[in-house]
Amino acid sequence: MRTLSRLLIPAAALTVLLVWLWLTPPGLLGKADALGYAVCHRIDERSFHFDDGRQTPLCARCSGMYLGAVLGLIFLQWTNPRRSGFPRREVWIPLAVFAAAFAFDGANSYFYLMKSVIPGRLDWIPTFYLPNNTLRLFTGSGMGLGIAALLYPAFNQSVWRQAPASPILSGWKQPALLLALMAAADLLVLTDWDIIIAPLATISAGGVLLVLTLVYSMAWLIFMRQENAFDTWSELGLPLLAGMTIALLQVTVIDLFRLWLTGTWGAFPLG
Template sequence: MLAFIIRALGGLCHQLPAHSLSPYGQALPLCARCTGMHVAGASALLYLALARRKSQRCGLPDGPAALMLLAFMVLWALDGSNSLLHLLSGWAIYQPSNALRLFTGAGMGLTLGLSLYPTLRLVFKPIDTTCTQPVASRLVSLVGPCLAAAGGLLVIVLLPWVGVRDVLLFTAALTLLAAANGLLVTIALERWVSLRARWFWPLGVGVALAQMSVLAWLRSMMGA
């Protein structure tokens, strides 16, 4: 099972040991950037699902919070480009580090989590008159998701059991990818509203697993 998990995650990440966190001397199956993104994104989704379950704050982020999330996206893109430049040419605008990869990845994960939650809620509650406010508008409203993301990352780093860490990373990555694919499925099933919620996760997970497997196979064929 662990071999499948590592191989499947290879479809999403280059898995370079030098770019990965190595708690207890064992490199994680995702690089620091992907670890931050997937764990923070899944942790933010879990936090919002629990804390905002009966809240009116379930719309897309706006105001200063949305600007901060946009800044996280820009930092993720810039740091990723700088790291890629260093990998390909040996030159970079600034020295890449796993700390920066983890931070920018976590910022991108928060952006994904806070953007996916409102759209997921719309799928499962298409007529929700209680949803009248954004899930985050002021900067202080990002504190909860940020703490959840930090907690999730601490769990991954501090857990001494390699197998458990790998399963948690796989679950986090699969959750985000399945949610994104599930949204595409709901668009395709727009006329069948009653089926959208029922088949959202089964189809989302199925498509996500297929994507990960195909990408991992292509990577192995290219010898990467």
């Protein structure tokens, strides 16, 4: 079975990659758009824009969420390599606040949009404040850090033969530093400078594939009964490739279905 996997997984990965590259818009930002297209509504007025008017691959909220997830995963790998313990309560409290803010701002923004699409139908639901992309970015970033705080130890618990059980983000210095880095990244996005937005937008779109790859790699290990069987990253090459293949296949299927449904690589038509 494992010998067969070594042959089939690379072939499947190459096939899915070539099909996706062929079907999706050209250029690096075109491919980033296709990644965002699979998970995000991409409504123009809820997205950041380049100087030429082109919108970013993800809306403001999703940009923050996936940028936060990527930053969180990199930070945890740098400061807490292979740790498999979930954060302590003092860390979960602010993460829970971030999740609540994400949900509240998202609901407020959603109902504000629906009131403009179907006037008079939802007037009984209050609008607590006018939604804006700055709030979407920051609440999305907080949610992204929460995703990283869950995904990183779960991945380590599933993969490594020996993983320290100590919790990630111990003490107060590491969480404070991570929050400061996230705030700095968000402020950079708000500069509206193409030279800054372009790489950050590409990273956030790549975060879609990264998060899905890690999730599907764990699922693959469970399916193949290979949990906790690895000691080095080089040994993980095949499971990670399998996870990425499944992730990209999912993105491709959603892309094609949405394109067939809407006829556009842009936002969902409203009204």
